[in-house]
Amino acid sequence: xxxxxxxxxxxxxxxxxxxxxxxxxxxxxxxxxxxxxxxxxxxxxxxxxxxxxxxxxxxxxxxxxxxxxxxxxxxxxxxxxxxxxxxxxxxxxxxxxxxxxxxxxxxxxxxxxxxxxxxxxxxxxxxxxxxxxxxxxxxxxxxxxxxxxxxxxxxxxxxxxxxxxxxxxxxxxxxxxxxxxxxxxxxxxxxx
Amino acid sequence: xxxxxxxxxxxxxxxxxxxxxxxxxxxxxxxxxxxxxxxxxxxxxxxxxxxxxxxxxxxxxxxxxxxxxxxxxxxxxxxxxxxxxxxxxxxxxxxxxxxxxxxxxxxxxxxxxxxxxxxxxxxxxxxxxxxxxxxxxxxxxxxxxxxxxxxxxxxxxxxxxxxxxxxxxxxxxxxxxxxxxxxxxxxxxxxxxx
Numbered sequence: 001x002x003x004x005x006x007x008x009x010x011x012x013x014x015x016x017x018x019x020x021x022x023x024x025x026x027x028x029x030x031x032x033x034x035x036x037x038x039x040x041x042x043x044x045x046x047x048x049x050x051x052x053x054x055x056x057x058x059x060x061x062x063x064x065x066x067x068x069x070x071x072x073x074x075x076x077x078x079x080x081x082x083x084x085x086x087x088x089x090x091x092x093x094x095x096x097x098x099x100x101x102x103x104x105x106x107x108x109x110x111x112x113x114x115x116x117x118x119x120x121x122x123x124x125x126x127x128x129x130x131x132x133x134x135x136x137x138x139x140x141x142x143x144x145x146x147x148x149x150x151x152x153x154x155x156x157x158x159x160x161x162x163x164x165x166x167x168x169x170x171x172x173x174x175x176x177x178x179x180x181x182x183x184x185x186x187x188x189x190x191x192x
Numbered sequence: 193x194x195x196x197x198x199x200x201x202x203x204x205x206x207x208x209x210x211x212x213x214x215x216x217x218x219x220x221x222x223x224x225x226x227x228x229x230x231x232x233x234x235x236x237x238x239x240x241x242x243x244x245x246x247x248x249x250x251x252x253x254x255x256x257x258x259x260x261x262x263x264x265x266x267x268x269x270x271x272x273x274x275x276x277x278x279x280x281x282x283x284x285x286x287x288x289x290x291x292x293x294x295x296x297x298x299x300x301x302x303x304x305x306x307x308x309x310x311x312x313x314x315x316x317x318x319x320x321x322x323x324x325x326x327x328x329x330x331x332x333x334x335x336x337x338x339x340x341x342x343x344x345x346x347x348x349x350x351x352x353x354x355x356x357x358x359x360x361x362x363x364x365x366x367x368x369x370x371x372x373x374x375x376x377x378x379x380x381x382x383x384x385x386x
Binding site for chain 1: 220223243244245246279280282283284285287290291292293294301302316318321333336340346355356357358360
């Protein structure tokens with residue numbers, strides 16, 4: 001439909017909504033504070049939707065408890081080769097106390113990077129790592145020395161009530177849950 | 193106005209299109225329960241600065257053009273500060289291939305005003321992944337992130353607003369473009385704001 005024809009349609013539709021407050025749910029005015037507040041970015045994820053993919057991409061697979069969450073090295077605009085004016089991107093350096101190793105040789109603790117969006121507000125689908133929380137992680141050796149990175153968002157499985165949780169729809173969480181109890185063997189099998 | 197067009201408009205409104213779209217609404221909300229949005233009135237023109245310098249500029253321009261051509265709001269090119277600025281870069285193994293980030297002048301990236309409005313939006317394409325060599329991926333990512341920047345939300349409709357969530361192959365043409373649902377959604381959003 002030509003744009004010029006859409007405008008009256010929109011106007012009529014808006015009027016039919018009685019000023020739009022019910023139909024459209026416009027932003028309500030917030031009394032008091034005018035200070036900007038944090039909000040998470042929206043994301044297109046780099047996906048690995050099968051167990052085979054994450055198992056083949058990983059070099060280290062560990063389960064454990066988060067014992068450290070500190071400021072890590074930012075991804076600088078210079079490193080990223082972004083155009084002038086773009087800021088550095090913050091990262092958190094997470095330390096995991098390892099309780100089970102399913103692939104590779106892990107020390108008692110493993111450190112890995114958690115990248116954040118510009119401004120540093122964690123993404124809703126990839127929340128901050130809470131101290132004391134349990135995680136299953138598929139990691140790759142692409143970080144600075146002795147620091148790992150995840151095989152994307154599909155390489156992170158928070159452990160809730162003893163069960164591995166996926167963070168996005170249509171990921172490998174079901175396959176990982178099904179492999180519980182024989183995860184080491186299933187990973188080895190997937191990598192062959 | 194031609195009589196046929198007028199009749200069509202009346203039929204659409206009276207016939208229930210509005211409730212249908214209202215039920216399909218799922219907005220980008222801030223913590224105060226307000227819609228995150230650029231603050232440009234009911235039928236705005238949104239300026240777009242394509243500041244991608246690492247190879248995705250063409251795909252981003254095509255994505256901008258598709259939204260603008262079919263959307264009741266112009267998304268027009270400028271060569272400096274804009275409502276929406278697109279960037280690309282090699283941000284590494286972050287996990288994300290694209291981002292849309294609200295920006296307020298007072299507090300910078302990742303912030304909104306308490307009523308949900310933002311001063312500008314940033315769109316990013318991460319060239320560190322396979323997207324670096326694929327126009328198709330850049331287009332799908334650019335389409336989704338520009339869509340977010342102008343108010344679009346994720347849905348499982350086969351288009352770019354479901355790319356990476358519900359559909360995964362950027363070589364399928366539909367995955368690189370908005371759908372009719374997206375345009376309906378945005379027209380409601382912009383018609384209802386302010």
